[in-house]
Amino acid sequence: MAPRLKLFLPLILFVVLALFLFRGLSLDPRAMPSALIDKPFPSFTLPALQREQTLDRSLLLGKVSLVNIWATWCISCRVEHPYLNQLTEAGVHIVGVNYKDDSDAAKRWLADLGDPYSINVVDAEGSLGIDLGVYGAPETYFVDAEGVIRYRHVGVIDERVWNSKLAAIYREIGGELPQQLAEASP
Amino acid sequence: MRTLLGLVLLCYALAAAAVIETYEFSDPALEERYHALSQELRCPKCQNQNIADSNAPIAQDLRKQLYQQLEAGASDEEILEYMVARYGEFVRYRPEMGGATLILWLAPLLLLVLAAGVAVAVVRSRRNAAEALSDEEQRKLQEMLEREQDA
Numbered sequence A: 001m002a003p004r005l006k007l008f009l010p011l012i013l014f015v016v017l018a019l020f021l022f023r024g025l026s027l028d029p030r031a032m033p034s035a036l037i038d039k040p041f042p043s044f045t046l047p048a049l050q051r052e053q054t055l056d057r058s059l060l061l062g063k064v065s066l067v068n069i070w071a072t073w074c075i076s077c078r079v080e081h082p083y084l085n086q087l088t089e090a091g092v093h094i095v096g097v098n099y100k101d102d103s104d105a106a107k108r109w110l111a112d113l114g115d116p117y118s119i120n121v122v123d124a125e126g127s128l129g130i131d132l133g134v135y136g137a138p139e140t141y142f143v144d145a146e147g148v149i150r151y152r153h154v155g156v157i158d159e160r161v162w163n164s165k166l167a168a169i170y171r172e173i174g175g176e177l178p179q180q181l182a183e184a185s186p
Numbered sequence B: 001m002r003t004l005l006g007l008v009l010l011c012y013a014l015a016a017a018a019v020i021e022t023y024e025f026s027d028p029a030l031e032e033r034y035h036a037l038s039q040e041l042r043c044p045k046c047q048n049q050n051i052a053d054s055n056a057p058i059a060q061d062l063r064k065q066l067y068q069q070l071e072a073g074a075s076d077e078e079i080l081e082y083m084v085a086r087y088g089e090f091v092r093y094r095p096e097m098g099g100a101t102l103i104l105w106l107a108p109l110l111l112l113v114l115a116a117g118v119a120v121a122v123v124r125s126r127r128n129a130a131e132a133l134s135d136e137e138q139r140k141l142q143e144m145l146e147r148e149q150d151a
Helices: A003-007 A009-025 A075-089 A103-113 A127-132 A159-172 B002-017 B028-040 B057-071 B076-087 B099-131 B135-150
Strands: A065-070 A094-099 A119-123 A139-143 A149-154
Touching (some): A003 A009, A065 A075, B057 B076
Antiparallel strands (some): A065 A139
16 A cells, blocks of 8 residues: 555544444434334234224235324323324224223223224233234334235324325325325414 | 352342242243343343343233243244244344344454454564665665774
């Protein structure tokens, strides 16, 4: 190596390091891709929350669905609840999975805050949660009409994240919004 | 001395109490594998703890799964496969070699080779610098020596 070039070695090393660190600023160390992307939604046989009925994965076939993992002990779920109501009003098909929760408390919650779910699966033991790779609520799985998981969102769904990211994914997997989404009140 | 011993034993007691629930195993060998596997599996929620150390609800659930599967006679490979199928390679502290994890396994080796290469290059260039004088330097040296002799 030419001696002149050697002098620049520390600078080059610094620039490379700085680039990596700069990239690191915008990375989320907690982001964990789901192992179930492009895999069929796991099969399950679990009771429904609000009626006497046994549900299985066939309820996800035929149309694009959002499967929302929620519980009354989950504070972030309360935060996203109003926006889920809005999505349902706009025609999004949302299936709830009431995860490791008390069913009576869950029913009260839906009576008080509105019910955005077309139907709710009771996963009292968290067995469906484990099959899905759920590690905390809220999580939302985007399932296409064939019952295949196409995307997982961890955390709250609000207007910002829906408009910036999730709406495009929803449309890409064939989801439709029959009604215009209501503008959030300022 | 006795107090010290007591303190040391107490530390062990605290470590043992860190995991809340206890499982009764039908075979001590299963219990050993339970401990080994729960150290090996990473908690998906609290990402820098294994499921043995974590109190997160998901870690409790995974410990329960682990216990049930061990008692049901699953092999270590089957259990790890089960976990990886749901939570990805992420849940293993020693992920399978290949694909995205290849760089994890190879990077230390590459760095070692690189460092050895740099070390060899540095040592060699030093030795060369010490041995070889340029023609100009050789001539000057000769002059000095001659002057010395004349004087």
